[in-house]
């Protein structure tokens with residue numbers, strides 16, 4: 397992605413460290429964090445310095461590579477297993493995280509007892525995972541752009557951009573490509589309470605690329621649907637089930653229902669690492685419940701009645717029936733057939 401005219405990924409490995417753009421600071425400050433231990437990477441994922449399903453998948457993969465590089469000779473296997481468990485436990489909903497971490501874990505274990513080789517393989521596997529993720533997002537963006545017609549007004553939710561992936565994005569990858577093709581498009585950006593991934597991160601990415609957009613409150617999309625000013629909805633996903641149900645940022649389900657009520661197509665874009673081939677249906681997905689402080693405070697400022705409790709599910713489930721199609725690097729598929737098609 398281009399940030400201030402320079403090319404970046406959201407997360408990468410350089411000089412024996414995992415580096416990532418601090419997404420909690422954007423758009424007000426652009427800061428790069430550097431980590432030399434998997435424990436630090438786990439904390440960065442938990443604190444959402446890096447966030448977005450494919451981006452935490454790659455971060456977890458790099459975190460495990462750091463663990464392999466520093467694992468003691470005599471306890472290599474046990475150390476790696478505990479690092480794997482720690483990294484995967486940081487956030488429960490996005491399946492990309494366990495897929496990225498396990499990819500490095502399984503490839504590394506194959507080379508025990510040659511530990512020098514195993515350590516090298518861990519880093520190679522993490523880089524391979526990240527590169528594949530970025531390539532898939534580019535590809536799905538090109539495929540997804542075919543759905544976007546000149547003049548389209550598109551609603552998106554959360555940040556499904558390059559920041560949320562290794563590069564390019566999911567929903568925003570398609571939007572980026574359509575803009576590059578010269579299509580005249582406009583993006584409605586849901587602010588995405590309580591952490592404002594839309595208002596802060598999606599708006600920032602769109603501005604960097606010169607894509608016309610406006611931030612709206614999460615509750616305002618109904619107004620624009622009612623005015624017939626939304627032509628399509630595209631979101632990302634954190635986990636896609638075998639039956640085509642998907643988990644994504646809280647509020648996604650509402651947008652899908654609203655789109656259906658207004659006969660507007662609702663698309664989900666995702667790389668293969670977002671498919672959970674072991675998960676039958678939405679009810680089987682664990683939804684992350686985050687601290688009520690995220691709702692009751694805006695930064696340090698209290699914005700809610702102090703003695704009330706607040707409920708803060710970070711994701712919701714959109715049933716397959718509300719999804720027009722899933723945009724993947726292998727094509728655009730009906731939700732119920734997407735898992736099978738991406739494995740073919």
Ligand code: MRU
Pocket residue numbers: 447448449450490553554555556557560561565566567593631632633634644645646710
């Ligand atoms: O809590 P977050 O910010 O990690 O949630 C991210 C989302 O819900 C994105 O929409 C999702 O990861 C798909 S975008 C690649």
